[in-house]
Amino acid sequence: MKKLITLSFLLMNCILMQAQTYKEWVHKADSCYMVKNYELSVSYYENAFKIEQKDYADLYDAGCSASMAMRHKKAFKWLNLSIDKGYENIAHIKIDEDLKSLHSEKEWNKTIDKLQKKLDVIGANYDKVLERQLAEIYTDDQEIRGEFMNVYRATKPDKKKIDSIGKIMERKDSINLIKVMKILDERGWLGKNVVGTQGNQTLFMVIQHSDLKYQQKYLPMMREAVKNGNANPGNLAYLEDRVALREGKKQIYGSQSSKNKKTNKICIAPMIDPDNVDKRRAEVGLGTMAEYAAKLNIEWNLEQYKKELAETEKLENTKP
Incomplete structure (x- = not known):
């Protein structure tokens, strides 16, 4: 009887798993990540990836959850799969707070080297000077926002720290905007075929974080870029x-x-x-x-x- 009950339980589990779609598992994993239940998030991602492993963004997010759960082997597995499936943002992966626990592992440098080699092949004909400049701008833009969100999301947010980091962020945004406006005014909205996916994304991010008058100025340019496949x-x-x-x-x-x-x-x-x-x-x-x-x-x-x-x-x- 015990064996029969166990078999029925396993069968019911299989039916329940099949009833959940890929997106539903990912949604559950994301929800658990948001409330810092990283172990359960990893478990839900595992169920999702039994159905498919196609979306590099989901694989990357799963790697973050695994890293936060201190499941390093699984984190590297999913990050490497993400790179295989299309992930390209090397500036982001290097500064992502969720992945800090992986930096001391030997596998970390191998993963970064793998991504860099992939980008070297893809970007053989990119404008290297602009690509490098935009990578630095991306890091400036995202690193300070990471710091801000860490303080903002704390159990007891420190208002003085929030104000202080906010001022630094505003200053960095102003400097980055000057650099990006120069590129846009001189070269137009450059596509990923010129500055790579990350560089193209950086143009958008800086304008998205700017004052309304600059957003209004460059919105028509971005609309045209989308029509031409450059945004x-x-x-x-x-x-x-x-x-x-x-x-x-x-x-x-x-x-x-x-x-x-x-x-x-x-x-x-x-x-x-x-x-x-x-x-x-x-x-x-x-x-x-x-x-x-x-x-x-x-x-x-x-x-x-x-x-x-x-x-x-x-x-x-x-x-x-």
Whole structure:
């Protein structure tokens, strides 16, 4: 009887695992990561990767969870798979706080060398000077933001530290903006065929972090770059949304969140036509609102969002 019960239990487990889709497992893994339950996150990623191992971003995130869970062997396995499947951002992997525990391992240098060799082949015809300059700008932009978020997310955030790091971040952003504006004004919006995926992403990030007047200046240039295949449509969607909200309008793709002034909770900022937002997001290569909201630790309920939209617009002073 005991064997029969055990067999039934295993069979039920298999059925339950098959019932979960790849995206559902990844969503569970992301949710666990957000609440710092790294061991369970790793477990859910393992279930996801039994179904498929195609998305380099998911594999990279899984490597981060494994690193934070001190599962170093698995972290390196997933990071290397991520590189095989298309990961290219060497500046980010070097400064990612989640991967700090891996730096003392021999396998770390092998992993970085593997990625560098891959990039050397891909980027044989890149503008090396600009690629290197943009890599330095990327590191400047992301490192300080990593420091800021570490303090901001602490159990008891230190306001003085937050203000201090915020000022440093503003200064770095100003310097980076001057450098990127010079590139854009002289060369236009350079595609990844000239400065690589990371360099192309850096152009967007610096403009995304700039003041409204600069975003308005370079938004048309980025739109044209997307038409010509020189910029990422998903990145453009983020910039379109940020500019719209800063101008007091509704966003289009639901990429921007805000803090509800009444409840003090993070929510998705006002958007046009919420019923068709997933269709618009799909057109620019973004995942569904439910998937995106989950990464922000926000529960997405379309009907509830629509009910609360009028009040949210009023609180945000959004134009009709």
